[in-house]
Amino acid sequence: MKAEPTTQELRKLVADFRPGRGHVMPALHRIQDTYGYITRKAIEVVARQLNTTPALVYGTVSFYDDFRTEPPPETEIKWCSGPACHMRGGDRIRRALEAELNMPMGGHSDDHRYGLHLGQCNGTCHEAPQVWVNEKVVGNLSVVDAIHLARRVKGSE
Amino acid sequence: MATLTVDGQTIEAPEGAPLVEVLKNNGFYISSLCYIDGLKPYAGCRTCLVDIEGPPGLQLSCTAVVQDGMSVQTSTEEVKEARRAVLSVILATHSDRCLTCHRREHCHPGDICLRDDVVTHRCLTCSKNYRCELQATCEMVGMSGYEPWVGETRSWYTMPHPPADRANPFMEFDPQMCIICTRCQRACEEKRHTGAITLSGKGWDTRIAFGAGGAIDESNCDFSGACIDVCPTAALMEHPNKWVAKPDEWTSTTCDSCAVGCSIMLGSREGRGVIVRPGDGNAFSGDQICVRGRYHYDSLKPRERLQQHQVRRGPIQVPATIDEAVSQAASALKAAAQKGPVGVLVGQTVTNEEALLAKTIAADALGTKADSSQGPVVRAAKEALEERLGTWRMATDATNIPTAKGIVVVQDDIEESHNVMSVRIKDAAVHQHAQVIVISSLRSELVDFATTWIRPAGGEEGQAADLLARALNGENVDDPDIQQAVEQLNGVTREETFVVCAPNPVSPRVSADMAGGAANVATALFGQEASEHLIVLPPQVNTYGLLDAGLLDSSTANALSDLSGLLVIREDPTMHIPGAAEALERLNALVVIDNVLSETAKAATVTIAEGRAYASAGTYTQGDFRVQVLTPATLPEGDAVPLFGALKALAGALDLQVPDDPDAALGVIAKANPAYMPAWDMLVGEGVRLEVPGSGTAKMVPVSAAARTGDGLQIVTGRDLYTAADAAALRHPEAEKLHRYDRIQVSEEDAERLGINDEDEIEISDGTTVVRAPATVTERVKEGTVFVSSLLQGGIVSEFLDADGNLPRVRAGALTPA
Ligand code: SF4
Ligand code: SF4
Ligand code: SF4
Ligand code: FES
Ligand code: FES
Numbered sequence: 001m002k003a004e005p006t007t008q009e010l011r012k013l014v015a016d017f018r019p020g021r022g023h024v025m026p027a028l029h030r031i032q033d034t035y036g037y038i039t040r041k042a043i044e045v046v047a048r049q050l051n052t053t054p055a056l057v058y059g060t061v062s063f064y065d066d067f068r069t070e071p072p073p074e075t076e077i078k079w080c081s082g083p084a085c086h087m088r089g090g091d092r093i094r095r096a097l098e099a100e101l102n103m104p105m106g107g108h109s110d111d112h113r114y115g116l117h118l119g120q121c122n123g124t125c126h127e128a129p130q131v132w133v134n135e136k137v138v139g140n141l142s143v144v145d146a147i148h149l150a151r152r153v154k155g156s157e
Numbered sequence: 158m159a160t161l162t163v164d165g166q167t168i169e170a171p172e173g174a175p176l177v178e179v180l181k182n183n184g185f186y187i188s189s190l191c192y193i194d195g196l197k198p199y200a201g202c203r204t205c206l207v208d209i210e211g212p213p214g215l216q217l218s219c220t221a222v223v224q225d226g227m228s229v230q231t232s233t234e235e236v237k238e239a240r241r242a243v244l245s246v247i248l249a250t251h252s253d254r255c256l257t258c259h260r261r262e263h264c265h266p267g268d269i270c271l272r273d274d275v276v277t278h279r280c281l282t283c284s285k286n287y288r289c290e291l292q293a294t295c296e297m298v299g300m301s302g303y304e305p306w307v308g309e310t311r312s313w314y315t316m317p318h319p320p321a322d323r324a325n326p327f328m329e330f331d332p333q334m335c336i337i338c339t340r341c342q343r344a345c346e347e348k349r350h351t352g353a354i355t356l357s358g359k360g361w362d363t364r365i366a367f368g369a370g371g372a373i374d375e376s377n378c379d380f381s382g383a384c385i386d387v388c389p390t391a392a393l394m395e396h397p398n399k400w401v402a403k404p405d406e407w408t409s410t411t412c413d414s415c416a417v418g419c420s421i422m423l424g425s426r427e428g429r430g431v432i433v434r435p436g437d438g439n440a441f442s443g444d445q446i447c448v449r450g451r452y453h454y455d456s457l458k459p460r461e462r463l464q465q466h467q468v469r470r471g472p473i474q475v476p477a478t479i480d481e482a483v484s485q486a487a488s489a490l491k492a493a494a495q496k497g498p499v500g501v502l503v504g505q506t507v508t509n510e511e512a513l514l515a516k517t518i519a520a521d522a523l524g525t526k527a528d529s530s531q532g533p534v535v536r537a538a539k540e541a542l543e544e545r546l547g548t549w550r551m552a553t554d555a556t557n558i559p560t561a562k563g564i565v566v567v568q569d570d571i572e573e574s575h576n577v578m579s580v581r582i583k584d585a586a587v588h589q590h591a592q593v594i595v596i597s598s599l600r601s602e603l604v605d606f607a608t609t610w611i612r613p614a615g616g617e618e619g620q621a622a623d624l625l626a627r628a629l630n631g632e633n634v635d636d637p638d639i640q641q642a643v644e645q646l647n648g649v650t651r652e653e654t655f656v657v658c659a660p661n662p663v664s665p666r667v668s669a670d671m672a673g674g675a676a677n678v679a680t681a682l683f684g685q686e687a688s689e690h691l692i693v694l695p696p697q698v699n700t701y702g703l704l705d706a707g708l709l710d711s712s713t714a715n716a717l718s719d720l721s722g723l724l725v726i727r728e729d730p731t732m733h734i735p736g737a738a739e740a741l742e743r744l745n746a747l748v749v750i751d752n753v754l755s756e757t758a759k760a761a762t763v764t765i766a767e768g769r770a771y772a773s774a775g776t777y778t779q780g781d782f783r784v785q786v787l788t789p790a791t792l793p794e795g796d797a798v799p800l801f802g803a804l805k806a807l808a809g810a811l812d813l814q815v816p817d818d819p820d821a822a823l824g825v826i827a828k829a830n831p832a833y834m835p836a837w838d839m840l841v842g843e844g845v846r847l848e849v850p851g852s853g854t855a856k857m858v859p860v861s862a863a864a865r866t867g868d869g870l871q872i873v874t875g876r877d878l879y880t881a882a883d884a885a886a887l888r889h890p891e892a893e894k895l896h897r898y899d900r901i902q903v904s905e906e907d908a909e910r911l912g913i914n915d916e917d918e919i920e921i922s923d924g925t926t927v928v929r930a931p932a933t934v935t936e937r938v939k940e941g942t943v944f945v946s947s948l949l950q951g952g953i954v955s956e957f958l959d960a961d962g963n964l965p966r967v968r969a970g971a972l973t974p975a
Binding site for chain 2: 044061062069
């Protein structure tokens with residue numbers, strides 16, 4: 001896990017964004033791509049850079065499930081919520097993962113070792129239903145596969 | 158005017174007015190849980206349904222506007238049923254057992270619920286019970302017994318609720334009580350322009366959140382409480398009075414904490430303040446107040462105020478009756494006068510009427526002129542104005558500010574010193590797209606609304622304003638910010654342009670420079686009409702009243718150290734005059750009338766306990782020469798008496814004739830100064846602007862370069878938003894309850910260079926005076942300066958003042974941990 005970014009680092013990172021040009025989302029994406037998540041300090045820095053309020057930026061961050069405000073877990077399972085996965089039983093995969101990992105969608109283990117997040121379809125639908133484990137596709141899942149996957153991630157198997 | 162029929166009654170209302178407001182103002186009950194009077198409708202709660210003839214179905218009365226000839230039904234069965242239905246949906250996200258219970262009227266605190274409801278889920282145990290808009294709405298709409306969901310589980314009872322935020326001293330947020338009406342978010346955004354509140358998440362998970370999603374006090378919330386005023390439930394409430402604010406009396410009076418002079422409603426219980434709400438009838442403050450107005454009624458606990466008169470017996474002070482105290486005070490002052498000059502110092506929160514008595518005592522019994530410890534800084538600004546504009550009384554009506562098209566602000570940080578003025582400037586920036594030129598070295602919140610921010614070195618705001626004035630006059634000034642400001646100001650009509658200045662409250666030199674620079678800008682912009690477009694906000698609420706009364710006029714002939722005796726009225730010279738503490742020790746007689754045991758009161762020969770301003774009747778003259786009424790809203794603690802009474806008793810003991818009561822005193826004032834005549838007839842709360850003629854003369858006098866002494870970081874100071882002045886006089890550790898300004902603020906650049914971290918204990922020193930406090934590293938402060946609040950450690954910053962009224966540069970460094 002990376003150290004929390006400092007104010008100076010954050011300011012530098014978003015220095016080229018300008019107020020009033022719809023730069024909130026790109027600035028947030030850049031921060032998340034760089035540090036893996038968006039700290040409170042980062043929200044304040046973006047707000048200052050774009051001459052808006054932290055509340056407005058936070059409203060945006062909290063609206064999109066893509067943005068996270070906590071460091072990502074070491075191992076992250078992203079569950080695809082797309083239509084193809086849905087048609088091929090993705091919901092059952094989700095329930096299996098949630099039950100086995102003992103966490104709701106968006107949760108993570110207390111020690112930040114693993115977590116479960118919502119993903120958006122990335123076009124690899126031929127392997128539906130699928131999840132991504134640290135961005136690597138694990139597809140054609142059955143419920144049993146999902147349970148084994150969850151156990152492996154937990155380290156209980 | 159349009160004519161409309163409501164439930165068969167004919168009423169008149171302005172065409173186009175929001176229907177919901179018209180209905181409410183004409184006495185029709187309309188539930189409207191998301192509407193805020195005066196703001197754009199949000200149309201989210203749908204409880205304001207009415208039946209308007211014409212269009213099919215029911216309409217929202219908050220989005221409907223008055224049209225001539227319209228016919229409205231507000232209480233047909235259909236309307237009532239529809240309101241009950243929408244309300245029942247809203248109740249699904251609220252603790253609703255009591256709200257729909259048909260036995261509600263029979264329930265009293267402590268009763269056992271016949272329906273076996275969990276205690277914490279009932280209105281009877283809610284802090285908002287009996288003053289809750291949601292509760293009242295359910296009552297009016299007839300929710301009693303309306304439970305179509307019987308047999309189902311209501312989702313609120315199965316939801317996990319996020320924890321309440323009780324981390325700050327002012328405001329509590331309990332999300333489980335929130336019905337997501339978004340009123341708080343819109344009040345914060347549209348009335349305050351703070352934007353500290355947002356809706357986070359989406360759909361069912363939507364919640365109210367502050368700042369970047371953390372605790373309220375980690376956001377940019379400034380605790381004005383505008384959100385509390387509009388919250389229809391117990392979700393947002395004041396912290397200090399959440400459970401106790403059941404006043405038995407509401408009194409309309411005036412905030413005593415700055416020269417904006419907002420009207421407040423003070424709720425009291427058995428003579429003690431328990432809650433404050435914005436007052437009404439004030440054309441400038443409207444429905445807004447700031448954190449000081451809302452919470453400083455509670456700056457000290459009642460037992461921390463003076464409750465007994467005291468007289469000195471050798472090394473100790475012993476309790477005395479008012480008669481003993483007053484007669485000893487009189488004889489001590491008379492005896493002191495035999496041995497040398499006696500001075501009188503008056504605090505600037507005393508009323509005009511009390512000031513009259515102080516002035517009479519000073520002149521007729523003690524042969525002196527009453528002054529104030531902040532006299533030098535007030536006179537400095539006054540003289541700077543008189544030199545340029547021929548008067549210190551500006552003719553500008555501050556109610557023009559919200560609709561101005563151009564505003565130049567010369568300030569330390571007006572957001573903090575005179576908060577509601579800052580709100581009104583933001584009104585102009587947001588609604589009029591006004592050109593706002595801010596001249597300040599501190600990065601104040603107003604900077605976010607500025608079209609140009611001119612950031613001079615700390616304490617050189619006056620010089621920067623002078624430069625702007627010269628550039629406006631066509632001089633070539635090689636500074637891109639100033640050039641941009643000139644361009645922006647030249648793009649708006651002069652008629653709708655104003656200059657607002659809040660001179661520094663500590664350094665006479667900086668104060669004079671700021672007032673002088675602002676006057677020059679006004680002269681450059683408006684010529685002979687300069688005094689009709691300039692507002693100068695003095696350091697305290699009644700500074701101008703005292704000046705009008707002829708107090709503060711000339712410096713007490715003698716420095717404190719030459720005096721034989723001193724009468725101090727509700728103030729503490731040790732907070733404002735360098736070396737005052739030692740000078741007080743040498744006096745033959747020191748008589749103090751105050752409500753706190755200040756450093757000065759501790760040294761007193763006689764102390765007379767008074768109630769604070771909220772116990773006074775009288776008037777204040779505000780920064781724009783509006784006279785506001787004070788009505789006694791609290792009782793003095795213990796034996797203490799209202800200040801007018803204390804002064805009258807002292808005058809009596811000195812064989813003086815003075816007016817009998819504040820009203821008679823105002824009559825005397827009005828006879829001497831006819832401008833005050835309208836004030837004499839005024840009704841409570843309403844306020845009246847004194848007639849101030851334009852001066853008709855203006856000349857520019859250059860502001861000379863700032864004098865700099867010492868080396869290191871320049872001290873800058875100013876009034877902060879949070880510190881309570883009376884608690885600071887007591888050197889109370891909670892004088893600043895948020896603990897943001899009981900620190901020394903250091904710039905990020907200097908902190909890095911000097912190895913200072915947030916929270917480090919640091920020391921600043923000019924070689925003689927040394928101040929220690931924790932550091933706050935902040936972008937608010939410009940490189941090369943340190944900010945020390947004017948009230949830090951009881952005004953210790955004034956100890957740094959030199960004989961010319963300058964603040965020095967200081968060495969700063971972290972103390973190595975022991
Ligand atoms: S907020 Fe109002 S309706 Fe809700 S529990 Fe409290 S008193 Fe009852
Ligand atoms: S906190 Fe109060 S004002 Fe704000 S949305 Fe909730 S109920 Fe409405
Ligand atoms: S702006 Fe001034 S007068 Fe108004 S509430 Fe605040 S301190 Fe009181
Ligand atoms: S008041 Fe009209 S919808 Fe809420
Ligand atoms: S209705 Fe249940 S998730 Fe939308």
